[in-house]
Amino acid sequence: MSLTKKRRLLVRTAILAVLIAAAGYTLYANATKGTRGKLQAGDQAPDFVLKDLNGKTYRLSDYKGRGVFLNFWGTWCDPCKKEMPYMNELYQTYKQKGVEILAVHVKDTRFLVDQFVKQYGLDFPVLIDKNGDVQNAYNIDPLPTTVLIAPDGKVKKIIVGNQNLSKKDIRNMMDMIKP
Amino acid sequence: MKEIKCECGHVNPPGTILCESCGKALTEEAGSAKLHDMRYDGSARRSQTYKKTPVDKIWNFFSSVKTGVWLIVITLIASALGTVLPQTDYIPSNVAPAVYYQDQYGWFGKLWYTLGFDDLYGSWWYMLLIALIGVSLVICSLDRFIPLRRALANQKATRHEGFLKRQRLYRKMDGPIGEETYAQIKRKLEAKRYKVLEEDGNLFAEKNRFSRWGPYVNHIGLIIFLIGCMLRFIPGMYVDELVWVREGEKKVLPGTNEQYVILNKKFTVQLYNKKDNQNFEAALNRIGNVAKDFETDVVLYKQGAKHVLGEEAPLKKVKSYAIRVNKPLKFGGYAVYQMDYKMDEFQSMSFALEKKANKKVYGTFKIDLYHPKSEYDLGQGYKVKLLGYYPSFSGFAKNGEPETDSYIPNNPAFLFSLISPEHPKGEKSFVAIRQTVEPLGKNDYKLAFAGLETRNASALAVRKDETLWVLALGGAIFMIGVVQGAYWNHRRFWLKCEGGPVMLAAHTNKNWYGLKKELEWVLEGSGIPVPVDRQDKKNPGKKDTGRPA
Secondary structure, eight states: OOHHHHHHHHHHHHHHHHHHHHHHHHHHHHHTTTTTTOOOTTSBOOOBEEEETTOOEEEGGGGTTSEEEEEEEOTTOHHHHHHHHHHHHHHHHHHHHTEEEEEEESSOOHHHHHHHHHHHTOOSOEEEOTTSHHHHHTTOOSSSEEEEEOTTSBEEEEEESOOOOOHHHHHHHHHHTOO | OOOEEOTTSOEEOTTOSBOTTTOOBOSHHHHHOSSOOOTTTTOOOSOTTOOSSHHHHHHHHHHOHHHHHHHHHHHHHHHHHTTSSOOGGGSOTTSOHHHHHHHHHHHHHHHHHHTTGGGGGGSHHHHHHHHHHHHHHHHHHHHHHHHHHHHHHHOOSSOOHHHHHTSSEEEEOSSOOOHHHHHHHHHHHHHTTOEEEEETTEEEEEEOGGGGGHHHHHHHHHHHHHHHHHHTTSTTSEEEEEEEEETTOEEEOTTSTTOEEEEEEEEEEEEOOTTTOTTHHHHHHHHOOOEEEEEEEEEEEEEOOOSSBTOOOOEEEEEEEEEETTBOEEETTEEEEEEEEEEEEEEEEEEEEEETTTOOEEEEEEEESSSOOSEEEEETTEEEEEEEEETBEEEEOTTSOEEESOSSOSBOEEEEEEEETTEEEEEEEEEETTEEEOTTSOOSEEEEEEEEEEEEEEEEEEEEETTHHHHHHHHHHHHHHHHHHHHOOOEEEEEEOSSSSOEEEEEESSOHHHHHHHHHHHHTTTTOOOOEETTOTTSTTOOOOSSOO
């Protein structure tokens, strides 16, 4: 092959590569725009600090080495009302096995949360996400959503929306993140 | 394939049709044509000789104008089809698109949705078509611009006889022309701003060559425009978000990386008043209310960096501003626009504790519907305890428990315990709008509704578009290319005096009439008639030998 031929092939290949890369990036960015920046299984769970109704502070990174069952909920959400008692029943058993429950209420409506906690006799910490930081970072849309965080701080699984979970389902979820 | 050496001594790249220097036909086809195809000056465009590697095959596919035109046609048809039914962004957001299209448009709607036409302009295949047009633009342009520029740069004053003979404007004289005539023609050409080159008594005049670059400049503009569209996908370049803020509420502005927080101080709607202007009266009577102004008074804060999510970060006031329609709040590349509003959301309710028997009031209290207290002490042994609160009361559950379907007080209901000296354990009363239930029999006391406070909510759009200047630049270059190619014509004139009879030929890329008029003026008084247009539609079939009649 002559030098000009070689050069021509090189130049053409380079130009085509740049064009394909640009088109490819655009298509990829368009295809993934729905999930881009959203938390997914395998990601590091973003650390946060939230207070419960009594003003006690909870920090996610303090639970390193333990599994965290991070539940996002609202007092008005019907499936949450169904799940909460199951979670409460399993709380003490799994706490001993190294799995913690943190329930994050997505709105700062203390009266309603307090009423709910008392009515259902919830033992696990219920935190208030006052300025919405945590639900934004975890991309919470439908309620309830549960983020299972493994002892190494990585997200194991995200269960989005009403899945009609039974007590057995929740037990299985907790088993997934046992240390 | 080897390079072609012409008899004039010039070495042409493989695939050349007309010698870049003297214009002699280098292929048999061109040599036997009546007129030369001068579109790319016979340059070696799209060297079809390199077809060996896949890269060359792909290159040649995109280099074809046919490919480009088909891509554009397909894209046009697809774009047109996308307008038949509304796109998914413009259908009501409370219905699933699958259901909506079928309900509204029957089987056609279902088909439309199934084929993905509901989000046509964001579909991968539509974007792929646009991307392929971009690839075609780049390769087509490169494959034509480079050889054409080469051919025009290499052209000499002396042209081959065959080249001149096959020009559209051509004339062969019977004999030589006088020196004076030659000088006059040259002077007149220069007066018309031609660049004149002479070689061995042959004359070549050319002007406005840059006009030939118009289409390529135009394509560069288009490509910059496409790059601008592509930049929107790069994080931080383009933001378009919506946020609802109630009066008195602070919200983080979405899309600003949690950097900015906005406080809605007040939202107002102003209506046109009949008293403002008598001329309005008839119109306002007919139509009803007409909005004059929508305004949200806001305070913008910059939020300090957070070490951990959920932490309270310090807020620093940036500025106060009144956002009105088309008068956005601008800061740091962002613009916040007034988009929508909701009037009169419940904020607080007041009640009076009243003894039914004598209608005597023992105190009033106000409940913040977002942050109610569990007890309201009215003094002197009178107290109201809030046992249950249902901000959006939706009815009673099977077990008799009141239910709420939201935390927003759309339809607030309360379960109170009314404590009075006569009833220290309290009387139960369930109070909802226009409804009071006394579940444990008749009470001595009741709560009378004593007022409602409402507030407005404002929807603000957060916008940022760092790609606009790229789009503007692309558009401007596009227009420059259009003007460059459309308002100037590349004109060339050859006068061959050396060896034998004098030959005249002329070429332009457009506006042959203008060229002929110009040549008439140049040749006036020289005794040389204007070259004949051999594609003149006025005299079809008339055989022209190119000799003066």
